[in-house]
Amino acid sequence: MxxxxxxxxxxxxxxxxLKKTTESYWQGKVDVxxxxxxxxxxxxxxxxxxxxxxxxxxxxxxxSYYDQVLDLSLLFNVIPTRYTKYNLAPIDVLFAMGRGLQRKATDSTPAVDVTALEMVKWFDSNYHYVRPTFSHSTEFKLNTEAxxxxxxxxxxxxxxxxxxxxxxxxxxxxxxxxxxxxxxxxxxxxxxxxxxxxxxxxxxxxxxxxxxxxxxxxxxxxxxxxxxxxxxxxxxxxxxxxxxxxxxxxxxxxxxxxxxxxxxxxxxxxxxxxxxxxxxxxxxxxxxxxxxxxxxxxxxxxxxxxxxxxxxxxxxxxxxxxxxxxxxxxxxxxxxxxxxxxxxxxxxxxxxxxxxxxxxxxxxxxxxxxxxxxxxxxxxxxxxxxxxxxxxxxxxxxxxxITTNPKVQERLATINESLSTRKSNFETRLPSQQAKYNLPLFPTTTIGSFPQTKDIRINRNKFAKGELSAEDYEAFINKEIETVVRFQEEIGLDVLVHGEPERNDMVQYFGEQLEGYAFTTNGWVQSYGSRYVRPPIVVGDVSRPKAMTVKESVYAQSITSKPMKGMLTGPVTCLRWSFPRDDVSGRVQALQLGLALRDEVNDLEAAGVTVIQVDEPAIREGLPLRAGKERSDYLNWAAQSFRVATSGVEDSTQIHSHFCYSDLDPNHIKALDADVVSIEFSKKDDPNYIQEFSNYPNHIGLGLFDIHSPRIPSKEEFVTRIEEILKVYPANKFWVNPDCGLKTRGWPEVRESLTNMVEAAKEFRGKY
Incomplete structure (x- = not known):
């Protein structure tokens, strides 16, 4: 039968x-x-x-406690030698390979400092696996100790x-x-x-x-x-x-x-x-x-x-x-x-x-x-x-x-080439941006988020439950923004962010303010390790009823003389990190999101926030798995949806984008025509990867430290990393930044890591 x-x-x-117990174990609150x-x-x-x-x-x-592919590496003894010298317990070897490990010596244990293995997308899903790493010395055997x-x-x-x-x-x-x-x-x-x-x-x-x-x-x-x-x-x-x-x-x-x-x-x-x-x-x-x-x-x-x-x-x-x-x-x-x-x-x-x-x-x-x-x-x-x-x-x-909005469909029909093209090309835009922002060589920035502390989560929950007034919550958020801004000024970052204390998730936050979305309270899905996401659900045509980020970005810009980035999530990422409709094409959904974000980008610019980052980490994830017409069509509409969102601004407005944890193709990114892009890079140990981006025409920041790891890179480590990049990539186009946002990290490690990063950038300014 x-x-x-x-x-x-x-x-x-x-x-x-699993998340709660695993993170408690990492923090030493529960035993193995x-x-x-x-x-x-x-x-x-x-x-x-x-x-x-x-x-x-x-x-x-x-x-799996972390990742099923990583489990197989542990089982088959595919463990690079850098993890074997510390005599760690098998579960700690697993976690060290997945997220890195750095701890000080004690009377009974030696110091440990080891980076994580590379993590990339599992095919075209938003799940990430830890890539097995082989060498000539790899000895396959059943790891009975594990x-x-x-x-x-x-x-x-x-x-x-x-x-x-x-x-x-x-x-x-x-x-x-x-x-x-x-x-x-x-x-x-x-x-x-x-x-x-x-x-x-x-x-x-x-x-x-x-x-x-x-x-x-x-x-x-x-x-x-x-x-x-x-x-x-x-x-x-x-x-x-x-x-x-x-x-x-x-x-x-x-x-x-x-x-x-x-x-x-x-x-x-x-x-x-x-x-x-x-x-x-x-x-x-x-x-x-x-x-x-x-x-x-x-x-x-x-x-x-x-x-x-x-x-x-x-x-x-x-x-x-x-x-x-x-x-x-x-x-x-x-x-x-x-x-x-x-x-x-x-x-x-x-x-x-x-x-x-x-x-x-x-x-x-x-x-x-x-x-x-x-x-x-x-x-x-x-x-x-x-x-x-x-x-x-x-x-x-x-x-x-619920599924249909005629006004959205009418606006979708107005999209043409001019709507998705900047007024001028990058070479023309660049001088006006240089004059406006007057940034030093090796400009430093971060990707967007800062630590989401317990205090932030408590106050967000209170506000959601009606236990905190809108006025008191706004005052709390503004205080958190000011803390982040003052910290960035203190350590000498050049282009600042507001830290995103008001945001729960980079897609959910926007979905909650867009029409056409539905949301869950417990719809968690594993993204990697102990990182779970709660994808919103696209149930109908998408539109933006009102501004979503302008208030916080304007406040942040008002308290500093340095450029402040407005932070948005791009249309393809909003789509891919949601559960999309299955009755309408991905192209239609992405372009609807592009139009909604275009309104937000234009409002930010009008309010005086003229460095605007529109993140698209999922653009590679959405790439059809096989070459052919479906793939070329996808690349066209994915890039177009980004340009629809970002092309309505003046030449002097600097558009940034960010990409991470995928095998990226420079041509896919080039088609977006962003002025500056930042790319996760710290786990990439193949020098050919830098070479692929050596002819990228616009400005680029190859991420210098792994934000998924608790370890803190020294200034010397940053210097070594930048030196390797500059053998291939021109100094006058290179930005200095982390791999991704810092929301999952704690303040002590963020403070030390970013300080070391900025000091390394200053050293290279002296050299160049």
Whole structure:
């Protein structure tokens, strides 16, 4: 009969339990036993929830204290030597690789100072993974000191009476998504495949010994443009696995895109089955089903693992029936398109959502029910009530006036080339900006936010609950702004920011002030490590009813003679870091946001705030995974939406933008025509990365310290970093700044890090 499955479940807990315990552990407030106990409790809760919902194929090893790819690096001993010399406990090695570690020596422990590994986006999602880093000295082996996590968690579930299917990232994807260490740049990670396969076989055999009959092995890179040298590795690799009787059955899993260009690479494998994402690419069905032999199963990814809209049962059921007609009921599995890691935990936790809008949504817990209902329907069970209720929800959304604003649509039709082009080119704009701001060589600035202290969070919550008047809250915010401004003046920064104390999140803050958005109170999703976000939801056409940031920016500018940046989040990032509509194209949504932000940019300029930063860290994230027309179209409308937002200003107004934690292409950034861009750079240890930006025509700041790490770089470290950059990048175009905003850091480390950064910039002014 048709079976039900999911590929993974959120690990954060319905009330962010993992975040709270992990951060308490980092702060020394709880011990490692408490941290491990919290993880075990969350796993048990998730497994029991899935079992109670009726899901039959339940994943294990989808839990992580930081990142599932980093877990694999720890398991396989892919640990650069800089982390091994301190004799840290395995969990601390994990966290040091993920976020860096710096601590002073004590009577019983030596000093530790180590930077984090590089962190980048997981395909086109807003989740970040820690990139494996390989060298010629990498020795693959099972790290028994760290515990055999996949086996341990499988046995945990088994002890609860729950049979699970362990999840592993496949060897080809693991290597391909990694990189060579700076001392081994001539090493191609895929060349290590033969060395890592025995270790995969070892962990797979241990899973079979523990009782696992089947393992979900993820090869998500199959939706990328893979060279033949990578495609050619699949046949021999998986034949080696499937010919080994000591290993469990494997289900080869892909998601997030179209596998067809790589289909020949996985044809004729002796795996037990395949999983494909038919939410993102339903049209690949006819071709992918042809590679199955008469015994292999097809896992039909038909419930969206990336968005929060209810599954349209009518359409999804028809798709499942198509699969059954082709393969028979015994060979079809109904599943989520991807792991549910990318969705909030439970819609039941939302007590304040408008009932009409709430009825359109489905979070991870509700998606379990969707998978089960579709499975029951395929079996012929009576689910008429569920189908009827679902049809009513779908119809309600389609017919709702909430989704449509004729004025927004009329304005959208006015967009043309002149509306998205600055009055003059950069070479013409630059002299007027230099005359206006009179900045020194190596101008220093920050990316926007300053520490979000406990006091800020308490007062924001009081104001939200009505326990603090608007006047008192504004006075509090102004006091926080003045503190930040005076600090920046004190240490000698050149272009200042107001610190954003009034903002909860760089997208949510704007979404709450725009029409066309809905918001959750507990819709948290993991972005990386213990950093969770609460994405707003685009439910209708977007517009700006009133100014959003002008008051705070004007106040900040009024108390300093130095240039003050107005801080905005760009249209593509507002879209990508929200849950977007699935009934309107991304282009339409981005351009609507561009128009709303254009009004804000123009209002800032009119109010005297003439350095304006419009951040677009998600522009690379939104890039379609394969080259072709879809990608070129995206790049055109993504850049256009930014220029729509920023092109209505005078030449002397300086437009900045910021990008981080992605593999960026200078040409994508060049198309925005921002005067100054800042790019996360501190974890990039490949000198070729600087070279890529050497011919960037406008001004650029390559980030000099990792704001996700608690460590404090010395002045000498900043000097060394800048020296390396200046071997490639011209001094008269280079800005000095951190990787990203500072909201997650504490004031002592911010004060010392920024002071050291400014002092390094002053040293280079003396040299040049």
């Amino acid at each position: 048709v079976a039900s499955s999911i590929l993974g479940f959120p690990r954060i807990g319905g009330q962010r339990e 036993e408490a941290l491990l106990a919290q993880g075990k409790q969350l796993r048990e809760t998730n497994w029991k929830l899935q079992k109670a919902a009726g899901v039959e194929i339940i994943p294990s090893n989808d839990f 515990g055999l996590k996949p086996v341990v968690e499988y046995l945990e579930a088994k002890a609860l009476g729950i049979e699970t299917r362990p999840v592993l990232l496949g060897p080809i994807s693991y290597l391909y998504l990694g990189k060579s260490d700076k001392d081994s740049l001539d090493l191609e990670p895929i060349s290590l495949l033969e060395k890592i396969l025995p270790v995969y076989e070892e962990i797979l055999s241990k899973l079979k010994e523990a009782g696992a009959t089947q393992v979900q092995i993820d090869e998500p890179i199959l939706v990328l443009d893979l060279p033949e040298s990578i495609q050619s590795k699949y046949k021999a690799t998986y034949d080696q696995f499937t010919s080994n009787a000591a290993l469990p059955e494997l289900v080869l899993t892909t998601y997030f895109g179209d596998v067809r260009p790589n289909l020949s690479a996985i044809k004729d494998l002796s795996v037990a089955g395949y999983h494909f994402d038919f939410v993102r690419v339903p049209e690949q069905f006819e071709e992918v089903v042809e590679i199955l032999n008469e015994k292999q199963t097809l896992s039909v990814g038909i419930v969206d693992g990336r968005n929060i809209w209810k599954t349209n049962y009518s359409k999804a059921a028809a798709f499942v029936e198509k699969a059954i007609a082709k393969l028979g009921k015994d060979r079809v599995v109904v599943s989520t398109s991807s792991s549910l890691l990318h969705t909030p935990v439970d819609l039941a936790n939302e007590k304040k959502l408008d009932a009409t809008i709430k009825d359109w949504f489905s979070f991870a817990t509700q998606k379990l029910d969707e998978v089960v209902v579709l499975t029951k329907n395929a079996r012929g069970d009576d689910v008429a009530k569920e189908l009827e209720a679902n049809a009513a929800s779908i119809k309600s959304r389609q017919e709702s006036p």
